[in-house]
Structures are given as structure tokens and as C-alpha cells.
Amino acid sequence: MMHEFIPPATRFARLPERFAMKRGGVLHGARVAYETFGRPSATGDNVVLLLTGLSPDAHAASSPEDPAPGWWESMLGPGKPIDTDQWHVICVNSLGGCQGSTGPASRDPATGQPYRLSFPELSIEDIADAAANTVRHLGFEQLACVVGASMGGMSALALLARHPELARSHVSISAAAHSLPYSIAIRSLQREAIRSDPLWNDGQYLPERYPERGMLTARKIGMTTYRSAREWERRFGRERSGAGDAAFGPEFAVEFYLDHHARRFVRRFDPNSYLYLSRSMDWFDLGELCDGSTAEALARLRVDQALVIGTETDILFPLHQQRQIADGLRAGGADVEFLALESDLGHDAFLADLESFGPPVAKFLSTL
Structure with a gap:
């Protein structure tokens, strides 16, 4: 199987010996990888939990233990x-x-072999429970804030629902209380690309026979939804970067961009993890807590303050989904600020547009 890529500063928290999963199945001896940044106060009242999107590791920023830039270095x-x-x-x-x-x-x-597809069905709620266990493993009983972006925003909502006393405030960035048909369809195509690669071999792929073609295609499909059509036009237009090395091969600059960035990703990520995590997003629906009423489920979440941010060019988690989160939390009594930011950078603007996303996050945290 693929060798795990673990950043140097990463530490591990053991989950309860018998960790029950929402959809059935149990993990034994499981762990969560984490990194910490900054120091806890004497009373432990300054702890912020950061929950990530589908692919990031725990190395969100550089630190003395690992000076390499993290995936949210600018924030x-x-x-x-x-x-x-x-x-x-x-x-x-x-x-x-x-x-x-x-x-x-x-x-x-139990077997000494990699789980592969025998890994239990994974839900966003399992990710939230594991994160909550990690916080408590580190000795903290309450968070000043839980911050979640993209899939991490889903995980944060699940954490607030399942561990109602754990966090006093919430920052939700480009997130959603459930997946829409468009995003489910896109992730379905990504999974189909992986599963259609013969080297995937029903999940039993070998490291020397990594299903690179399927993963490249899956990543490229995802990347076309992470940014906006407006940005693609501004950055690339109809620029050509070559005539292509084969019939119907890459010719336009945007094609070379997708290929370059997808190749940087694929061999650092397990295809089976990609399948499990993407499906967990499809399954997530906070409204299940209240007979399908997302508004009521959001109103039941108990936070004092919240900041909810989205951008109008996000096609994966559209702005109206962030507005739904803000309205629901406000109906439950939270002091909520909702910001619809103007950015050409689409869903991934929170990673690439610090000028838009950084100041409101800093301002919100300063009020806690």
C-alpha cells in the first residue's frame, strides 16, 4: 500500500480502544494525527480547533519543529x-x-494487513467525533472556537451537534449543512475515475502499480470546481502552451496547469482515502437530526457567536448554503455575522485570497 506521508511536527492522539462508527463498524486502536501551534493559556481558554477540507494534512502552518510552509500558511x-x-x-x-x-x-x-475497502463506512460525524476525542485527549474540555473550511465546515457542524458543550464559537468558511446534487455528481465522477483505473484493482492496488491515471483525472475534475470560470478566463484565456505530444493531447495553458498541479498531488494521497472521504461528504446531512429540517437542526446548535463566510463564485458549496448556516445559527440565538465576499477565486478563495478572508477572521477572533 501507499506509504503514509506524515509531516515532521505531527503528533498522534489515541482514540478509545473501541471507536464505534456512525454507520456501523468499529475501529480498534485507531489514532488521529494532529499538530499544535501557539501555546495554551494558563486556564486553557484560548484553544481553537481547525478542521480541514478533504485533502489537507495537519500541517496547517510552519513551526519551529517543521519550518516548511503549511497549507494555510497565510492565515x-x-x-x-x-x-x-x-x-x-x-x-x-x-x-x-x-x-x-x-x-x-x-x-x-485484526489481520495485520491494510484495511483497504474493509475499512468501515466513514461519515462526517465519525470525523467530528475523532476530532472531539483528540481535543479531550490533549486535556481541553472547551474550545474558544472551532474553525472549519469546506469539508471541515461540515465536520465542525457535526461536532457542534454531537458535542454541544465543546465549543463557544464557530467560524464557518465555504461550508454547507448538506451536499447538493451538483457536488454529489462531481464527486461521483471523481470516484468513477479512480474505480475505472484497472490498477486500482478493487482497492487492492500495489505501491509500484499506483492508479495514477484514475487519480489524475479525479483530481483534475475536482480542481475545475475549486476555482471559478471567471478566474480561468482571467488567468488563461485561450493561451496555448504547446501543440500537444499526442493526438488530442494538452494544448491550452489551462490543460497544462491542471496536469501540473494534479501530478503534485496524486502519489501523496491514498486513492481509497479519497473514495471514503468524498463519499462521507455526499452522505452528510445535518437535517437528519430533525426529521430532515436543516433549519431546525442548525437552530439547535449552541454557540454564542459565529462568523459565516462564503463567496459568490463558489459553485461547489454555493453562497446560499452559507446563508442557510448563518440564518439557522441566528435562529438558535447566536450572534452571527454573515459575509458574502467578492472573489474570482471560487471555492478555494479561502486558501488563495487572504486579502478578502483574513481580515474578517482576525476581527471575529479578536471579539471572543
């Missing part, structure tokens, strides 16, 4: 919007991932 660190001179930040690699947390590439203690 997190001393003097930055999530100021680690003030906040003690815990970032976890999602359960089911492949960067240290127990997932399909991990060894099943």
Missing part, C-alpha cells in the same frame, strides 16, 4: 489572522485520511 501564525501569539491552535488530519490518522491505508490490527 495561521504569529501576527496573522489566526494569531498564534494569542491562540493555541489544534489542527487535525481527518479520520479516514492518509497523513497519519487511521484510514483505509492503515493496518487492521
Whole structure:
């Protein structure tokens, strides 16, 4: 199986010996990978939990233990919007991932072999429960704030629902209380690309026969939804970068861009983890807590303050889904600020547009 890529500063929290999953199945001896940034206060009242999107690891920012830039380097660190001179930040690699947390590439203690597709069905709620266990493993009983972006925003909502006393406030960025048909369809195509690669071999692929073609296609499909058509036009237009090396091969600059960035990703990620995590997003529906009423489920979440941010060019988690989160939390009594930001960068604007996303996050945290 694929070798796990674990950043140098990553640590591990053991989950309860018998960790029950929402959809059935139990993990034994599972763990969650995490990194911490900044120092906890004497009373532990400055702890922020950061929950990630589908693919990031726990290395959100550089640190003395690992000076390599993290995936949210522009947002997190001393003097930055999530100021680690003030906040003690815990970032976890999602359960089911492949960067240290127990997932399909991990060894099943019952067999000594990798789980592969025998890994139990994974839900967003399982990811939330594992993150909550990690917080308590580290000795904290309450968070000042839980921050979640994209899939991490879903995980944060599940955490607030299942562990109602754990967090006093919430920052929701480009998130949703459930998946829409469009995003389900896109992820279905990504999974089909992986499963259609003969090297995937029903999940039993070998490291030397990694299903690269399927993963490349899946990643490229995802990347076309992470940014907006407006940005593609502005950045690439109809620029050509070559005539292509084969019939119908890459010719336009945007094609070379997709290929370059997809190749940087694929061999660092387990295809089976990609399948499990993407399906967990499809399944997630906070409204299940209240007979299908998303509004009522959101109103039941108990936070004092919340910041909900989205952008009008996000096609994967459209802006009206962030507005739904804000309205629901407000109906439950929370003091909510909702921001519809103008950015050409689409769903991934929270990673690439610090000028838009950084100041409101910093301002919100300063009020806690």
C-alpha cells in the first residue's frame, strides 16, 4: 500500500480502544494525527480547533519543529489572522485520511494487513467525533472556537451537534449543512475515475502499480470546481502552451496547469482515502437530526457567536448554503455575522485570497 506521508511536527492522539462508527463498524486502536501551534493559556481558554477540507494534512502552518510552509500558511501564525501569539491552535488530519490518522491505508490490527475497502463506512460525524476525542485527549474540555473550511465546515457542524458543550464559537468558511446534487455528481465522477483505473484493482492496488491515471483525472475534475470560470478566463484565456505530444493531447495553458498541479498531488494521497472521504461528504446531512429540517437542526446548535463566510463564485458549496448556516445559527440565538465576499477565486478563495478572508477572521477572533 501507499506509504503514509506524515509531516515532521505531527503528533498522534489515541482514540478509545473501541471507536464505534456512525454507520456501523468499529475501529480498534485507531489514532488521529494532529499538530499544535501557539501555546495554551494558563486556564486553557484560548484553544481553537481547525478542521480541514478533504485533502489537507495537519500541517496547517510552519513551526519551529517543521519550518516548511503549511497549507494555510497565510492565515495561521504569529501576527496573522489566526494569531498564534494569542491562540493555541489544534489542527487535525481527518479520520479516514492518509497523513497519519487511521484510514483505509492503515493496518487492521485484526489481520495485520491494510484495511483497504474493509475499512468501515466513514461519515462526517465519525470525523467530528475523532476530532472531539483528540481535543479531550490533549486535556481541553472547551474550545474558544472551532474553525472549519469546506469539508471541515461540515465536520465542525457535526461536532457542534454531537458535542454541544465543546465549543463557544464557530467560524464557518465555504461550508454547507448538506451536499447538493451538483457536488454529489462531481464527486461521483471523481470516484468513477479512480474505480475505472484497472490498477486500482478493487482497492487492492500495489505501491509500484499506483492508479495514477484514475487519480489524475479525479483530481483534475475536482480542481475545475475549486476555482471559478471567471478566474480561468482571467488567468488563461485561450493561451496555448504547446501543440500537444499526442493526438488530442494538452494544448491550452489551462490543460497544462491542471496536469501540473494534479501530478503534485496524486502519489501523496491514498486513492481509497479519497473514495471514503468524498463519499462521507455526499452522505452528510445535518437535517437528519430533525426529521430532515436543516433549519431546525442548525437552530439547535449552541454557540454564542459565529462568523459565516462564503463567496459568490463558489459553485461547489454555493453562497446560499452559507446563508442557510448563518440564518439557522441566528435562529438558535447566536450572534452571527454573515459575509458574502467578492472573489474570482471560487471555492478555494479561502486558501488563495487572504486579502478578502483574513481580515474578517482576525476581527471575529479578536471579539471572543
